[in-house]
Amino acid sequence: MDQTALKERIMGLVPDAEFLENKQFLTFVIPAEKMHDLAFKLKFETDLAFDFLFCLSGVDMVKFLEVVYHLESTANKHQLELKVRTADRENGAVDTVCDVWRTAEFHEREIYDLLGIRFNHHPDLRRLFLEEDWKGHPLRKDYVDEVNIVEL
Amino acid sequence: MKEVINLPVKNIEEEEYHINMGPQHPSTHGVLRLVVSLQGEIVKSLKPHCGYIHRGIEKMCEKDTYPQIIHLTDRMDYLSAHINNHAVCLLVEKALEVDVPERVKYIRTIVDELNRIASHQLWWCSFGMDMGGLTCFFYGLRDREKILDIFEESFGSRLLHSYYTPGGLMMDIHPNFQKGVKDFIKYFRKKIKDYDDLLTGNIIMQLRTKGVGIISKEDAISYGVTGPSGRASGFACDVRKHHPYGVYDKADFKEILGTAGDTFERYMMRMYEMRESMKILEQLIDNIPAGDYAAKMKAVIKLPAGEYFQRVEAARGELGVYVVSDGNKTPYRMKFRSPNFSNLSALDHISRGVKIADLVAIGGSLDYVIPDIDR
Numbered sequence: 001m002d003q004t005a006l007k008e009r010i011m012g013l014v015p016d017a018e019f020l021e022n023k024q025f026l027t028f029v030i031p032a033e034k035m036h037d038l039a040f041k042l043k044f045e046t047d048l049a050f051d052f053l054f055c056l057s058g059v060d061m062v063k064f065l066e067v068v069y070h071l072e073s074t075a076n077k078h079q080l081e082l083k084v085r086t087a088d089r090e091n092g093a094v095d096t097v098c099d100v101w102r103t104a105e106f107h108e109r110e111i112y113d114l115l116g117i118r119f120n121h122h123p124d125l126r127r128l129f130l131e132e133d134w135k136g137h138p139l140r141k142d143y144v145d146e147v148n149i150v151e152l
Numbered sequence: 153m154k155e156v157i158n159l160p161v162k163n164i165e166e167e168e169y170h171i172n173m174g175p176q177h178p179s180t181h182g183v184l185r186l187v188v189s190l191q192g193e194i195v196k197s198l199k200p201h202c203g204y205i206h207r208g209i210e211k212m213c214e215k216d217t218y219p220q221i222i223h224l225t226d227r228m229d230y231l232s233a234h235i236n237n238h239a240v241c242l243l244v245e246k247a248l249e250v251d252v253p254e255r256v257k258y259i260r261t262i263v264d265e266l267n268r269i270a271s272h273q274l275w276w277c278s279f280g281m282d283m284g285g286l287t288c289f290f291y292g293l294r295d296r297e298k299i300l301d302i303f304e305e306s307f308g309s310r311l312l313h314s315y316y317t318p319g320g321l322m323m324d325i326h327p328n329f330q331k332g333v334k335d336f337i338k339y340f341r342k343k344i345k346d347y348d349d350l351l352t353g354n355i356i357m358q359l360r361t362k363g364v365g366i367i368s369k370e371d372a373i374s375y376g377v378t379g380p381s382g383r384a385s386g387f388a389c390d391v392r393k394h395h396p397y398g399v400y401d402k403a404d405f406k407e408i409l410g411t412a413g414d415t416f417e418r419y420m421m422r423m424y425e426m427r428e429s430m431k432i433l434e435q436l437i438d439n440i441p442a443g444d445y446a447a448k449m450k451a452v453i454k455l456p457a458g459e460y461f462q463r464v465e466a467a468r469g470e471l472g473v474y475v476v477s478d479g480n481k482t483p484y485r486m487k488f489r490s491p492n493f494s495n496l497s498a499l500d501h502i503s504r505g506v507k508i509a510d511l512v513a514i515g516g517s518l519d520y521v522i523p524d525i526d527r
Contacts, residue, residue, distance in 0.1 A: 024461055051373050052389075055461070055472045057487040068474070070461065070489075074373055074388065081461075103376035106497035114210070129203035129526060138211055139485075 001047060001078055009048065010080070014038055025070070025081035035084050036095040042071065042080075043100050049073045050080060053101035058111035060140045061085075065092040065117050086117060096122040114139040168196055175204050179282055179512040182522030186499075186511075193508050198500045206526040213486035218244050218318055218453045221486070226312040228490060229524035231271040232467040234263050237316040239473045242397055243462035244318035247455045247477070254399075255443040256320045261398035262436050263315065265429040266333065269340070270299040271467035272422045272429075275519045279419065280351050282516040283360060288351055295343050302332040318453055320446025333437050337430050344426060352423060361415040365502045365514035368413060375501065376494035379469025380421035381518050385413035391465040403432045415510075418517040454481050466491055468519055492524040 001009065003026055010028055011017060018029040030038055042050040055070035069082040086092030096119040098105040108119045109128040116137035119125055127134065136143050174185040183204035189196040209228065213221050218240065225236040238260055245252055273296040280288020300310045306326040307315040315322050326332075351357055367377065372385040382389045390407040392400040408424045410417040455477040462473045469491025476485040495518050502518075503511050 022459065051370075053376060054463070054470065055474055055487070055489040057474050057485075057489075059476055059485045070472070070474070077394075101376075102371070102374040102501070103494050103497055106493065110493075129206040131203075138208060 001076060006078055006080070013041055020083070022081065025079055027081040027083065029083045029085060032084050032086065032094050035082070036097060036100075038082075039097045039100045047076070049075045051075070051101075053097075053103055053107075056104055056107035056111070058115040058117055058139070060115060062089075062141055064089055065115060067094050067111065067117060069097070091118070092116070093118040093120055095120045098122060113137070116140065167191070173511070175201075179515055180522070181278060181515075181520065184496075184520070184522050184525070188508065188511070190508060195503050195506055195508055195511060198503055198511075200496055200499060202496075202522075202526050204526065205523050207523075209527045210486055210488065213483055215482060217481045218455070218483075221483075222317065223312075223314045225488075226314055227523060228488060228527055229466055229468065229471070229492065229521045230311055231274055231521055232267055233312055234260075234267040234315060235464055235466045236471060237314060238264060238398070239462050239464040239466075239471050241316045241318050242464065243460050243473050243475060244453060244455065246462060247458075247460045247475075248318075248449075248453070250319055250447050250449065252320055252447050253443045253445070254441045256445060256447070257399045258436055258440045259321060259325055259445070260316060261400060261403070262333065262433060262440070264398065265432050266299050266302065266336075268467045269426050269429050270296050270303075272426050273299075275422060275467075276347060276351070279516040279519070282512050283351075283357050285351060285354070285357070288347075291343070291346065291350065295340060298336050298339060302329065302336065305329070305332065317446065317449075319449035320444070324445040325440075330437055330440070333433060337433055337437075340426075340430065344423075347423065352420070358416060360510070361419060361513055361517070363412075363414050363416075364510045365415045365506060365517065366413050367498060367502050371498070371501060372413065375498035377469070377498050378494065379466070379491050380425055381418050381495055382469060383408065384410040384417035384421045386411055389470060391463050391470050395463055397464060399436065400432075403435050405429075405432050415513050415517040422519075452481050454479060455483070468492055468521065468524070469495060488527060490524045490527060492520045492522075493527075496520055496525055 007026055014030055014034050016031060020027040042048050050071040050073045052072045052074050054072050057068045059066045065086045067084045071080045084094050096108055098108060108122055111117050112125055113127040113129055114137055168189050168191050170187055170189050172185055173188055174180045175183040185201040187199045209224050212224060222237050222240055225240050226233040228236055273292045277289040277292025304310050306329050307313045367385050369386040372382045372387045378389045386409050388409060393407045405428045410421055457477055457479040459476045464471050471491055472489030474487040475483045478484040503514050
């Protein structure tokens, strides 16, 4: 499927998705409540078949938090970038996609640990790198590091 | 008279119990803790605990300029340091639309492949040692030394080189470089036969690895298991083939795919890959074009606002770099999709139902480097 056909296909699945200009990938902002349904369709509909989630990142955009999904289809060779924005910065929550792409389980734990985005229905949402009693989420822009006083 | 209390006797054959492997277990090759649930000696489930060597590289990147970040990427997967550098360099060059000289592309590709061989050699010796063959360890390290000598002569260091810079290379290659690489290929073509004689054909090793720790192609894709481990299951995930960078499109090499997806297949993939890497080296080493070793770059590198993604094939799988830039000289957010991190996430799935001794073999065949998992 070429870029324009794929764009129309995604817009057909989620009419209120927002299209973003991006040189490298076809990028959409998906409403948070529709992400899980879309994930299922993206993976299991044969003309899409996005079976490989090759990157899952979290970004602190100050006004909101963002989860970025990079997807590739190993059969159809097309790529896609999806973004989900949380409405609330303090209690940001997104539905998990780890039942669709299993690799998401670890990546979502990492994002929860470092950015504090909660993933609904995640089977084991604990901190991954930092200790259980760690305060705050270090990759947030307003995080103050009290131990490392050296400012670069 | 005191009442005698009969404590219930636990039957470890039937009851599930937990043991810790690590953080200082020799088979984890670093500081990784695996909490293993066992019934008898059968692994029921497994929970990896990471973070013992978490340095917050992604957070540090937000305060560093792009040439400084190169030095941090060395310290993720230190066994494929050059390839990690390559990812960030390609990303900066793509964002700034800089054309690097052909000479740089050739040298980078050659050095990447040398690095891949060195990494697989170290994997081979530690895998042999995990299986109980100490001789492998000496053979592997002896041959890896030849590559490290080439690195030392040309780049001044043996492990953490930081040889690539955005736009080119730190310095030109040493005049002996080409001869050194050719001598190495001649030497290693003979020695890799010893590897096969010593370990690949060994019946004990085959019995311990064949049919152990199977992951299907669908699961490998779903878990994002890439690199030789993913290809052993038949997942065509070689970034060098599917999204070529450097001069990989000019070299003739095969992406070898396995079918079984077991520990032995993962072992064989790396043995094949070392030979394919030597094939690439032979094709490129005599054709390095003359020219500059770096393109002209501005003194302060600022990426235009936007987001960029670059994928490269590191020795253990696909390394992705995702950068969100706000137009400053430091990235707004930098994320590394490290191959070991995704490969580790599949370990629980792979090792359910195997014996605890096989867990060591599976771990060895996934070849994880812990600083790359924790970052």
